[in-house]
Amino acid sequence: MDRILVTGGTGYIGSHTVVELINNGFKVVIVDNLSNSNIEVLDGITQITGTKPDFEKFDLCDRQKVIQLFEKYNDIKAIIHFAALKAVGESVEMPLSYYHNNLESLINLLIAMEKFGHPGLVFSSSCTVYGQPDELPVTEKAPIKKAMSPYGNTKQICEEIIGDAIQANNKLKAISLRYFNPIGAHKSALIGELPIGVPLNLVPFVTQAVAGIREKLRVFGNDYNTPDGTAVRDYINIVDLAKAHVVAVKRMLNGLNKNNLEVFNLGTGRGVSVLEIIDTFEKATGKKVNYEIVDRRQGDVEMVYADTSFANKELGWKAEISLEETLASAWEWEKYIRNKMNKSK
Numbered sequence: 334m335d336r337i338l339v340t341g342g343t344g345y346i347g348s349h350t351v352v353e354l355i356n357n358g359f360k361v362v363i364v365d366n367l368s369n370s371n372i373e374v375l376d377g378i379t380q381i382t383g384t385k386p387d388f389e390k391f392d393l394c395d396r397q398k399v400i401q402l403f404e405k406y407n408d409i410k411a412i413i414h415f416a417a418l419k420a421v422g423e424s425v426e427m428p429l430s431y432y433h434n435n436l437e438s439l440i441n442l443l444i445a446m447e448k449f450g451h452p453g454l455v456f457s458s459s460c461t462v463y464g465q466p467d468e469l470p471v472t473e474k475a476p477i478k479k480a481m482s483p484y485g486n487t488k489q490i491c492e493e494i495i496g497d498a499i500q501a502n503n504k505l506k507a508i509s510l511r512y513f514n515p516i517g518a519h520k521s522a523l524i525g526e527l528p529i530g531v532p533l534n535l536v537p538f539v540t541q542a543v544a545g546i547r548e549k550l551r552v553f554g555n556d557y558n559t560p561d562g563t564a565v566r567d568y569i570n571i572v573d574l575a576k577a578h579v580v581a582v583k584r585m586l587n588g589l590n591k592n593n594l595e596v597f598n599l600g601t602g603r604g605v606s607v608l609e610i611i612d613t614f615e616k617a618t619g620k621k622v623n624y625e626i627v628d629r630r631q632g633d634v635e636m637v638y639a640d641t642s643f644a645n646k647e648l649g650w651k652a653e654i655s656l657e658e659t660l661a662s663a664w665e666w667e668k669y670i671r672n673k674m675n676k677s678k
Contacts (some may be wrong), residue, residue, distance in 0.1 A: 341416030393438035424484035463550030482632035513567035519667035525666030554629035600639030
């Protein structure tokens, strides 16, 4: 049974990926500093899979602890690196924190991988590396333009760091997964997106507004050059996204990747506006969303959605879960969390 290291494994995407890895017969060790997640996520993972993954709490910016981790778990076969600060708006306000955290953690991992001879990395990248693309949908060959935010820039720089490391050491291999906007929750409603403080992503803000946690949803701008004036994104179900990481790990372990560095777009191939999300949520749940239009948010791209044909063909993977089902799962997760909090009072 191969062991996979998942950094940021108690986070939103990480936890769902851990579930899919365990369900596919992998052993998992999670590293997370819990700065943007909760240790109780481990309980949800365990309930869903019947297996509790190994867990180590520390910050990947601590190089010595990263080295000690690889000494302790000497059977790691591949690494999935999620751990990063990830909010566009926050990165504009706190650029130095983003550069320190997102770059240093990756560098430390790569140093440890070289030291211990671990060749395989699946990197959690983002469509933000494309900036505002010239053509839609976006293919993997689209030019990497100037990032619209420090967060997007850290993803660009991280990909460059990985490329340079592979250039210098041809034993290293990496698959960079550039995903679009993950939303929704596991169908069990035992794990989902759990923002600490005010949500920085759209769908948790929608569900919290409906649950009465927030007075209303703020829609950032309705004067974009889009069909209804609101920003357009490619929203992908979190479980579909998690499954793609398992496919990438298997591809790497089986030696199927043709190059030492591969890049794949992960999305649905369809652009959806903010107002469409609201409308679809209302239809899927029967709940009314109270919202207001406010000024645009700095760092936001007008419109971006993926051309997923390369990932569909090369990985044999495709997003399958509908937007309606995805938004309904987000609402079930919100209700589960509120009920759990009320019981603990």
